[in-house]
Amino acid sequence: MIAELGLAALWLAAALAVLQLSCGALSVWSGADNEIAQLTRPAAILQGGLVGTAFGALLWVFGITDLSVKLVAMNSHTMKPLIFKLSGAWGNHEGSMLLWVTVMALAGALIAAVERRLPERTMQATLAAQGFVALGFYAFLLLSSNPFERLAQPAAEGLGLNPLLQDIGLALHPPTLYFGYVGLSVAFSFAVGALVTKQVTPAFARAMRPWILGAWTFLTLGIAAGSYWAYYELGWGGYWFWDPVENASLMPWLAATALLHSAGVLASRDALRVWTIMLGVVAFSMSMLGTFLVRSGILTSVHAFAVDPERGSFILFLLALYIGGALLLFALRAGSISEGERFSVASREGALVVNNVMLSAILAVVLLGTLYPLLTEAFDIRVSVGPPYFNPVSAIFVFPMLAVMAVGPLLRWRRDNWDRVSRELALTAALTFAAMGLLAVIFGMALLPLLGLSFALALGVASFLPLRGRKLTRVPLATWGMVIAHFGIAVSLFGMASESAFSEERLAALEEGQQTSVGPWLVRLDGVEPIAGPNWTALSGRLLAAYKGGESVEIEPQSRNFWAPPQQTTESVLVTRWNGQLYAVMGGEGVDGRWQLRLWWKPFVTFIWYGGLLIALGGAFALVGRVRTDVKRRSAQRKIAARRRDEEAML
Template identity: 95%
Template sequence: MIGEIGLAALWLAAALAVLQLSAGALSVWSGTDSEIAGLTRPAAILQGGLVAIAFGALLWVFAITDLSVKLVAMNSHTMKPLIFKLSGAWGNHEGSMLLWVTVMALAGGLIAAVERRLPERTMQATLAAQGFVALGFYAFLLLSSNPFERLAQPALEGLGLNPLLQDIGLALHPPTLYFGYVGLSVAFSFAVGALVTKQVTPDFARAMRPWILGAWIFLTLGIAAGSYWAYYELGWGGYWFWDPVENASLMPWLAATALLHSASVLASRDALRVWTIMLGVVAFSMSMLGTFLVRSGILTSVHAFAVDPERGSFILFLLALYIGGALLLFALRAGSISEGERFSVASREGALVVNNVMLSAILAVVLLGTLYPLLTEAFDIRVSVGPPYFNPVSAIFLFPMLAVMAVGPLLRWRRDRWVRVSRELALTAALAVAAVILLAVVFGMALLPLLGLSFALALGIASFLPLKGRRLTRVPLATWGMVIAHFGIAVSLFGMASESAFSEERLAALAEGQQTSVGPWQIRLDAVEPIAGPNWTALSGRLQASYKGGSAIEIQPQSRNFWAPPQQTTESVLVTRWNGQLYAVMGGEGLDGRWQVRLWWKPFVTFIWYGGLLIALGGAVALVGRVRTDLKRRIAQRKIAARRREEEALL
């Protein structure tokens, strides 16, 4: 019964999406004073509530392990812990798409309920575009990916969720990414609405900016969570493999970063109008492309959902429909939209444009490297594209971007002179050069880690220069957010470069009582013991780990065997210190009775994720600051309008 309620709610939501699209489009065509214009906002709000009911129904059937629902039988098991039963609701194709639609519908309802800054005609066009996007996903769910499909006979037991996905990191990773993707769908709808009405104004950018910033924050958290999950769960010792599905989440983040800066310029200085519209389309395009890659079945990845190509074709059709239509509209309307106010190259706007160009170039590099193997495979030519391509080619654009990132916040809006900031520039450049020389002489490291550490130091210092000479208590929250986010990028870069330059690896075959070392750690294997969990058994190694001859701590990496579904996994152990992590993985037993143990010492690797958290924190601080500023502006405008009405009444 619960499943049928969820399915009915989905059908009703789809009907409301049709109403939202129709009412919005007709009101734009005939005028916002028509009676039908009053239906658009209620349709969007009710739609959000109905889809929330549908997703709640899906969570319920997973929580009670209703094995008459096909999706539950295929992705859950009665012996699973509750948290993984619930995360199983979105750990599959159908459930993840319902989560996507749920977040999208709630976002559309929130826009309809609270957004009042834009002209009503633009809002109607925006809501119509959001309804159009949602309608395609409703059709996809209801016609090809019904999450509430019943089995003719209830299963005796479920097949269980992929053991690699039975992890708290993967319970959080997909929802955060979907919040990001959906935020970009909102930005896309705003862009389409502004194109339709040709009203690309600072108010448009202010309305869109919180959604972009929120999407960017969630994408940052999602990418960081996914990276850390891959790092500790897969047992490979790496945090980023340039896997196509990893790239599918990185590309929207790159586009969203460029869009965020462009929208900020438009909101503050009424410039970069066409840039902002175009990036709004590109950012959502990357989200749709990522959805296609993950769900089309053309990729083999631990991250991908293996589904039939027909569903991939459906998503490809939606991608062509949404993005092709938006690009056609852009081509027809862009010529009638000016770029707004002019500015000098030596200005903050100029620096942001340069950074956007660099971000776009990196996006193109990642896009090409991701799609090229897929294109060649269509001609039976197998090509592998990995770090030897991505790292150096991306670095060509990354390091100039970091240099501009250090300088840009010091420049004034509109027009400035390089001489005014020459002192700060000279100091930052001197520190970077000194770091290069010192690291090259002392460590003799490779070029990319050398540049990474040097730029991390320079950017870390330059991040705080915008606070120079200012009373910290009077610095706007948006500025604090920028400082924190830029410093977070420096911290992450420092962690990446340190991990690349200083990591040590040791693969040892140990009998009980034997020891080995890696970096400053001494490791002794005491025993290997069988243990059992709720839905798995394991061989657990008892290792004694001593840092620089100090007191030993016991760590227990495991080799697990799940029976629902049958699969073997490695459970690594991480020992974290302020200056790095010991990473231990337990292997199998050799013919000579010794056990394979793989060890890494990774100096400062945790700074990668500390930096990611700082980047997201900076975004959150900026979001609070922007929302507060916008609220104050709207309150002031209302007071002025009320005062004018009072004066007119007196006259």
């Protein structure tokens, strides 16, 4: 009964999406705020409640392991812990799409309920666009990916969830990414609404900016969580492999970063109007492309959900419909978008334009490297594109962008003089070259890690220069957000460069009682014993690890065997210190009775994720600051309007 309730709620939500689209479009076409227009907002709000009900029903059937529901039988098991039963609700194709639609519907409901800053006609166009996007995903769910499909006979037992997904990372990584993706769909709807009504104004950018900030913050958290999850779960010791589906999450983040800065300029200085609209379309395009890559079956990846070409064709059709239509609308209306205020090259706007160009170039590099192997495979030519391409080619644009990022916040709006910031420029350059020379002499490292460490130091210092001479308690939250996010980028860059430059690896075959070393660590195999979990058995190694002759800590890497479904995995163990991590993976027993161990010492690797958290924290600060500023602005406008009405009444 619960499954049928969820399915009925989905059908009703789809009907309301049709109503939302129709009423919004008719309102824009008629140009009047009539009875039809008054239905658009309630339709969006009620739609959000219905989809929330549908997703709650899916969580319920997974929580009780209702094996009469096909999706539960295919992706769950009665012996799984409850947290993995619930997170398994979106650890599959149909459930993850329902999560996507749920977040989209709730976002649309929130817009309809609270957004009052834009002209009503523009809001009607925005809600119509949001309904149009949602309708395609409802059709996809209901016609080809029904999450509530029943089995003719309930299964005796479920097939279980992929063991690689039976981790707390599944509870964090996909939801945060989807909040980011769907936030970009909202930005896309705002862009379409502004294009339709020719209202590409600072007010439009101020309404869209919180959604971009929220999406960007969640994307940052999602990418960081996914990186750390892959780092410790897959057992290969890396945090980023340039996997096509990893790239599919990075590309929207790059576009959203550029869009965030462009919308900020439009909101504050009435410039970069065309940039903002174009990036709004591109950012959502990258989200849709990622959806296609994951669900089309053209990729073989631990991230891929579906291998059904028909589903892939459906998503490809949606991609062409949404993005092709938006680009056509942009081509038709671009000439009507006024230029906005002008600015000189030596200005903060000029620096932001340079960084947007660099971000767009990096996006193009990643997009080409991701799609090229797929294109060549269509001609039966297999090509592998990995770090030897992505790292150096993207670095061509990353390091100039970092240099501009260090200086840009110091510049004034509209017009400035380079002489005014000459001391800061000299300090940044001196730090960069001094660090480069010192590191080259002491460590003699490769070029990219050398540049990474040098720029990380310079950017870390330059991040705080906008605070100089200011009373810190009076610095706006949005400025604090910028400072923290830029410092977070420096911290992450420091972690990446350190991991690349200083990591040490040791492959060892040990008998019980033997020891080996990696970096400053001495590791002894004390024993191996079998253990059992709720739905797995394992051989657990007992290792004693001592840092520089200090007190030993006991760690237990495992080689696990799951039975639902049958699969063997490695469970790595991390020993974290302030200056790095010891990473240990347990292998099998050799014919000579020795046990295989793989050990890494990764100096400062944790700074990669500390930096990611700082970047997200900066986004959260900026979001709160912008919302508070907008609330104060609207309050002041209402007071002025009330005063004028009082004055007119007195006259």
